Amino acid sequence: MESLAIDRIIFGELCEAVGDEFAFELVDTFIEETPGILAEMRAALATADADSYRRAAHSLKANGKTFGALEFADLVRAAELGGFSGDSGRDVAAVDAIEESYEAAAAALKALPRG
Amino acid sequence: MADSGSLLLVVDDNKVNRLLLARSVETQGHRVELAENGKVALDMLRAKPFDLVLLDIEMPEMDGFQVLEVMKADAQLCDVAVIVTSAVEGLQSVVRCIELGAEDYLGKPVNTVLLRARIGSALAKKQLRDQQRAMVRRFATSEVADDMQQSGFALGGRHVRATVMFSDIRGFTSLVESQTPDETIELLNNYYALMFDAIIGHGGVVNQMIGDGLMAVFGAPLPLAESSAAAVRAALEMIEMIELLSVDRVAQGWPTLRIGIGIATGEMVAGYTGTQHRATYTCIGDTVNRAARLEAFTKDVERWVLVDGAAHDELGDEFAVTALGEHMLKGKSEPIRVFAVDS
Numbered sequence: 001m002e003s004l005a006i007d008r009i010i011f012g013e014l015c016e017a018v019g020d021e022f023a024f025e026l027v028d029t030f031i032e033e034t035p036g037i038l039a040e041m042r043a044a045l046a047t048a049d050a051d052s053y054r055r056a057a058h059s060l061k062a063n064g065k066t067f068g069a070l071e072f073a074d075l076v077r078a079a080e081l082g083g084f085s086g087d088s089g090r091d092v093a094a095v096d097a098i099e100e101s102y103e104a105a106a107a108a109l110k111a112l113p114r115g
Numbered sequence: 116m117a118d119s120g121s122l123l124l125v126v127d128d129n130k131v132n133r134l135l136l137a138r139s140v141e142t143q144g145h146r147v148e149l150a151e152n153g154k155v156a157l158d159m160l161r162a163k164p165f166d167l168v169l170l171d172i173e174m175p176e177m178d179g180f181q182v183l184e185v186m187k188a189d190a191q192l193c194d195v196a197v198i199v200t201s202a203v204e205g206l207q208s209v210v211r212c213i214e215l216g217a218e219d220y221l222g223k224p225v226n227t228v229l230l231r232a233r234i235g236s237a238l239a240k241k242q243l244r245d246q247q248r249a250m251v252r253r254f255a256t257s258e259v260a261d262d263m264q265q266s267g268f269a270l271g272g273r274h275v276r277a278t279v280m281f282s283d284i285r286g287f288t289s290l291v292e293s294q295t296p297d298e299t300i301e302l303l304n305n306y307y308a309l310m311f312d313a314i315i316g317h318g319g320v321v322n323q324m325i326g327d328g329l330m331a332v333f334g335a336p337l338p339l340a341e342s343s344a345a346a347v348r349a350a351l352e353m354i355e356m357i358e359l360l361s362v363d364r365v366a367q368g369w370p371t372l373r374i375g376i377g378i379a380t381g382e383m384v385a386g387y388t389g390t391q392h393r394a395t396y397t398c399i400g401d402t403v404n405r406a407a408r409l410e411a412f413t414k415d416v417e418r419w420v421l422v423d424g425a426a427h428d429e430l431g432d433e434f435a436v437t438a439l440g441e442h443m444l445k446g447k448s449e450p451i452r453v454f455a456v457d458s
Contacts, residue, residue, distance in 0.1 A: 017227040018138050030131050058173045059129045062202040062223035066135065081204070 005104035010068030011112070020114070027109045030063055034102055041079070041095050045088070054080050057098075069105035072098065121145045121166035121238050126156040126182070127200070128174040132223065136169050136200065139227045143234060153177030157185055160192055167237050170217070172201040172208060183215035190261055194244060196237040200225050272386030272399075277334030278342040278378060278426060279403050280319065281410035282310065282353065285373040287327040293370075303327065306372075309356040317349035318342075322397050330407075332398050335385040343380045343426040347434055347456055350376045350420045354458045376419060377409030380426040405451060408444040416455065424452030 015023040037056050044053035057080035064073025075098045085091055123140050125147055127133045133149050140147045148165075150156035154177040156168070172179035179199060186192040199212045202223040209220045218237045221230060284290070284306065291299050307324065314321055314331045318339045323330040333349070334342035353374065361371040381402035402425075409421040416439060427436060435457040441450040 018135065018142075022138055026131055026135060029134060033130050052175075055173050055175065058202060063129065063131050065202075066131065066224040 005069060005071065005101070005108040006112070007068030007070055010065075010070075011109075014066060014068075024112075024114050027067065027112075030067060031106050031109070034060065034063070034106070038095070038099050038102065041098070045084075045091055045095060048084070050083050054083055060098075060102075064105070067105065067109060069101070069109075072101040072105045075101050122164070123147045123234070124150060124156060124159060124165045124168045126150045126153065126168060126174070126179070127171040128152055129171075132171065132200075136225065136230075139225070139230050140169070140234065143231055145234070153179060153182040156182055157192075160186070160195065165195055166241055167234065168195060168197045169200050170197050172199060172203045172212070180211060180215065183212060183217060187216045194241075194248075196241045198233055198237055200230075272384040274382060275335045275338075275385045275398075276342075276380070276382055277332055277339070277385065277398065277402075278346040278380040279383070279398060279406040280314070280331045280333070280346050280350065280376060280378050281328065281407045282331075282350075282374055282376045283326075283328035283410065285375055285414065290370070305360060306357075309360060310353050313349045313352040313356060316352070317345045319346065319349055320396070328410075330397075330403075332385070335383075335398060336396065341429065343378070343422070343429040344431070344433060346378045346380075346426070347420065347422065347430060350378060350456065351434075351458055354419050374419065375410050375413030375421075377406045377411070377413065377421050378426050379403075379406035379409060379423040380429060381405070381423075404446065405444070408446060409453065412442065412444055412453065416453075418455040419458050420456040422454050422456060424454070427452065427454040 011023070014026075018026070037060055040056040041053055044050070044056060057076045060076040061073055061080060064070065064076060075094070079094055079098060085094075123145050125133055125136045125140065126149075127136065128151050130151075133151070137147045137149060148159060150159055152174045153170075156170070157177070159165075160168070170179045170182060179201065183197065183199075186195065186197065193216065196218045197216065198219045198221060199209075199217045200221050200223055201208065201212075212220050218240070219233050221233060290302070294302070306327070307329070310329060311321055317333070319331040319333045320335070321329055321331050331346075331349070333339050333346045339345055353376065357372050357374050365371055379402045381400075383398045383400035383402045385396070385398045387396050405423050409423060413419065413421050418439075421439075422430070422436075430436065437455045437457060439453040439455055442453050443450045
């Protein structure tokens with residue numbers, strides 16, 4: 001069954017704009033870079049660095065929209081605009097949800113037929 | 116149409132965004148370099164000339180707002196066009212970017228068709244600005260050209276103390292009659308090239324050219340230390356150049372050239388006059404009239420360079436000067452002190 005983590009129309013538009021080969025190069029870069037940015041979000045949570053937390057979330061927002069990972073984009077947007085809630089358990093759960101959504105999006109992107 | 120070989124700088128802390136923007140730019144036929152934050156971007160902008168910057172806002176080290184602030188305050192960078200590409204939400208950040216000098220603002224993810232159009236438009240505008248600047252620099256020093264550019268050539272005047280120079284070729288009318296039109300134009304082109312170099316080289320601005328005559332000002336629109344001495348130095352260099360040009364002409368069987376130069380220092384009103392469509396930078400006032408009359412008076416006293424009393428009093432000992440006494444010049448109600456600069 002096809003994953004709903006990626007909007008195929010949006011990803012198709014990306015491929016049309018930059019070419020399939022380059023679109024998948026971007027996918028590879030996204031998959032290489034994102035775990036590091038998520039780790040930055042967790043580190044920012046641990047040190048109560050609200051600015052770094054917001055900036056990391058912001059950085060991922062456009063990536064999510066670029067690839068059609070809309071749920072992921074919505075979650076990082078909520079983290080960017082909402083910042084820390086003051087409840088550390090809730091904030092950790094929010095980053096967990098972002099990470100889970102990212103894993104689903106990455107798996108869906110990897111599963112897309114190349115070439 | 117914009118130059119297809121422009122050099123663009125993409126500034127974004129996110130690698131996917133950097134690569135995506137770079138690809139879009141390259142497919143338009145432009146060259147591109149990448150920076151991962153504002154600090155790196157400024158270093159790159161200072162190291163080589165870029166035509167356009169695609170700038171992210173949210174970045175570590177130095178954000179896009181700070182980059183725009185620094186660029187706006189830097190005379191070398193303030194003309195580089197910037198298109199902000201950002202996912203920052205809210206109208207406030209768009210307004211702030213435009214107020215800080217950004218040419219345009221595109222939300223991320225950036226639509227490639229829109230990006231192509233905005234890049235084309237920004238580069239076309241930059242090309243026009245470059246052409247305008249190059250044109251102004253043919254008449255003035257780069258500092259004055261920058262000042263004119265920054266002031267936006269706004270109409271309006273102000274009182275300044277400066278030095279005005281008038282110069283023309285002696286016996287030009289009979290020269291013209293003895294030459295073909297092409298020869299006359301070539302002579303004028305050579306003459307103006309040499310005179311412009313001398314004037315601009317000493318900090319002056321050429322305001323007007325009428326036939327064989329020209330008017331230059333030293334000390335406006337930007338103040339110039341020792342404006343009288345700068346004008347006299349320029350005058351002496353102009354004479355040296357004319358003598359060299361004469362040697363060439365005599366070798367080709369043409370008569371020698373002579374010029375007359377009048378210099379006066381004092382208060383004047385300086386600024387852009389004209390309409391919103393056509394304007395010129397000029398100076399108006401008694402000082403200007405005095406310089407014009409002194410230039411005409413060089414024929415009567417058979418001297419190359421005459422200066423008025425105010426200019427003479429500022430010269431110091433650098434130049435050999437002969438006092439010619441007080442003279443009532445044409446159109447003046449009172450006599451003025453006249454001095455000849457020995458060349």
